Amino acid sequence: MRRHRTDRRRGAQLGGGLVLYAASIALLVHAHLGSMPWDVLSQGLARATGRSLGTVTVVVSLVVLVAWLPLRQRPGVGTVANVVVIGALVDPFLALAALLPEPLPLAARGALVVVGIALNGLATALYVGARLGPGPRDGLMTGLVARTGWSVRLVRAAIEVVVVAAGWALGGTVGVGTLAYALAIGPLVHVLLPRLTVPVER
Numbered sequence: 001m002r003r004h005r006t007d008r009r010r011g012a013q014l015g016g017g018l019v020l021y022a023a024s025i026a027l028l029v030h031a032h033l034g035s036m037p038w039d040v041l042s043q044g045l046a047r048a049t050g051r052s053l054g055t056v057t058v059v060v061s062l063v064v065l066v067a068w069l070p071l072r073q074r075p076g077v078g079t080v081a082n083v084v085v086i087g088a089l090v091d092p093f094l095a096l097a098a099l100l101p102e103p104l105p106l107a108a109r110g111a112l113v114v115v116g117i118a119l120n121g122l123a124t125a126l127y128v129g130a131r132l133g134p135g136p137r138d139g140l141m142t143g144l145v146a147r148t149g150w151s152v153r154l155v156r157a158a159i160e161v162v163v164v165a166a167g168w169a170l171g172g173t174v175g176v177g178t179l180a181y182a183l184a185i186g187p188l189v190h191v192l193l194p195r196l197t198v199p200v201e202r
Contacts, residue, residue, distance in 0.1 A: 010130040010198050014078050017126030018085040020119050025086070026093035027116030029053065030100070031109040034175025036120065037160040037167075037182065038137055044170025053094060058087030064136040071143030076133020083136060113177040120181070121188030128189075129196035 028035050035043055038060070039053075046056045061083040065075065104112075128134070134142060137159075144155045160182065168174045 006198060010132055013126045013130040014081060014132050017123045018081060020123035022086045022089035023093050024116045024120035024123055025090055026097045027112045028177055030097035031112035031177055033109055033113050034177030035173050037164045040167030040172035040174055041163040044167035044172035047171040052091050054087050054091035057090055058083060061136040064140050068139055068143060071147055073139045073143040078130060078132030113180060117181050117184050121185055121192060124189050125192035125196045129193055129198055131198055131200055
């Protein structure tokens with residue numbers, strides 16, 4: 001019975017976290033003040049190819065998963081769910097955000113950034129804390145850390161600099177929101193993750 005309750009909690013956390021993650025992407029993108037690093041790349045690719053952000057997000061996730069192969073990373077059910085759920089929900093959430101009155105005043109756009117970053121921190125802690133497998137981008141980072149021996153901070157910073165630069169060159173939105181996310185997400189997840197990690201019996 002206890003194991004059953006734990007499994008239900010893990011599934012609920014995973015699903016809820018991924019839904020909130022997709023919503024946080026839409027909030028930051030709609031604010032037009034700078035997206036999260038990987039979304040800068042997805043935006044740039046979407047503009048270059050004419051595909052939707054959700055479609056490109058799925059494709060980028062699949063490409064990143066291929067990069068796991070030489071790193072010997074193993075996906076879990078959470079990894080697959082990350083690709084499917086977030087990719088499927090980004091476009092609908094963007095459509096909902098588009099119902100907001102336009103143009104939004106700067107204060108309202110700033111509020112979207114703050115809420116989006118906070119929501120992303122919660123979402124990340126929820127789905128990582130479910131312990132059902134890392135997201136594609138998280139797995140790339142941890143795989144590189146394991147293979148190179150470099151610090152998590154260094155590897156994450158290097159990856160994000162590369163994807164932001166590539167996304168910006170393709171037309172992705174870089175701005176104060178991108179910087180705010182980079183500065184705030186680590187401390188947010190650091191505080192929330194221990195509280196939301198599900199103990200798993202071995």
